Amino acid sequence: MALEALIFDVDGTLANTERDGHLKAFNLAFKELGLDWHWSNEVYHELLNVTGGQLRIKYYFKKHNLMFEHQYLDDFVASIHQLKTKIYVRLMEEGAVPLRIGVKRFLNEVRQANLRLAIATTTTSANVDALIANTLGAEALDWFEVIGAGNIVPKLKPAGDIYTYVLKKMNLDPIKCLAFEDSHNGIISATQAGLKTIITVNEYTDKHEFDGALVVLDHLGDKDKPFSLIKGNTTNATCVDVAYLRELYATYC
Numbered sequence: 251m252a253l254e255a256l257i258f259d260v261d262g263t264l265a266n267t268e269r270d271g272h273l274k275a276f277n278l279a280f281k282e283l284g285l286d287w288h289w290s291n292e293v294y295h296e297l298l299n300v301t302g303g304q305l306r307i308k309y310y311f312k313k314h315n316l317m318f319e320h321q322y323l324d325d326f327v328a329s330i331h332q333l334k335t336k337i338y339v340r341l342m343e344e345g346a347v348p349l350r351i352g353v354k355r356f357l358n359e360v361r362q363a364n365l366r367l368a369i370a371t372t373t374t375s376a377n378v379d380a381l382i383a384n385t386l387g388a389e390a391l392d393w394f395e396v397i398g399a400g401n402i403v404p405k406l407k408p409a410g411d412i413y414t415y416v417l418k419k420m421n422l423d424p425i426k427c428l429a430f431e432d433s434h435n436g437i438i439s440a441t442q443a444g445l446k447t448i449i450t451v452n453e454y455t456d457k458h459e460f461d462g463a464l465v466v467l468d469h470l471g472d473k474d475k476p477f478s479l480i481k482g483n484t485t486n487a488t489c490v491d492v493a494y495l496r497e498l499y500a501t502y503c
């Protein structure tokens with residue numbers, strides 16, 4: 251069996267978008283709407299267990315017994331989230347968040363090797379477009395055969411639905427594909443869809459459980475910035491490239 255495709259998560263995997271993107275945008279939206287909420291980085295760390303911005307706001311809301319008529323809750327949350335998305339897109343246009351180490355190099359190598367690419371994320375599709383267009387260029391949106399984002403499926407990660415949706419759209423057997431993730435919810439989702447996963451951790455996820463991961467790394471690595479192996483077989487590779495992908499793929503296929 252040969253490796254054919256790679257599916258990438260976005261937040262925390264392609265870029266560390268949570269602190270300087272999402273969290274900043276949530277707090278700016280709360281402020282602009284005159285709400286007396288400010289999520290600290292510590293609070294946000296816990297809130298990240300809830301995937302999806304709207305569900306995250308609702309969770310916070312319920313946890314702190316914030317009193318709103320239930321019938322208006324969905325509309326209220328949706329309006330906060332709409333503004334948050336607008337602010338997030340603006341932050342991306344301002345270049346607030348760079349790609350993670352090695353991401354640009356790796357995507358270019360993968361394209362040279364004619365591997366198919368796709369995205370499976372919980373975040374809103376406008377956010378994905380803004381990040382990619384402002385870091386790799388608008389033409390890079392076409393590099394990804396399918397961009398599965400946001401509420402295109404009813405159940406967000408950790409459910410496997412978004413990965414299953416992307417695989418179906420690509421008419422692809424999961425055995426021919428690898429996923430890239432940064433979080434526990436992410437690997438659960440990919441695994442449910444039958445995918446093997448490569449993990450690159452970040453400040454919010456370095457204590458997460460990654461049972462079943464092919465390998466856990468601090469980042470993808472670059473020429474002068476080798477990755478550190480956190481969990482997995484020892485290797486001579488110092489950055490994730492196509493040769494290392496094939497090495498990892500061969501360990502389970």
Ligand code: XBP
Binds near residue numbers: 262268302435
């Ligand atoms: C990402 C998320 C998203 C973003 C917010 O998870 O949980 O909810 O934090 O995006 P993953 P929205 O990386 O596992 O896909 O506000 O657009 O929902």
Ligand code: MG
Binds near residue numbers: 260262263431432433
């Ligand atoms: Mg993620």
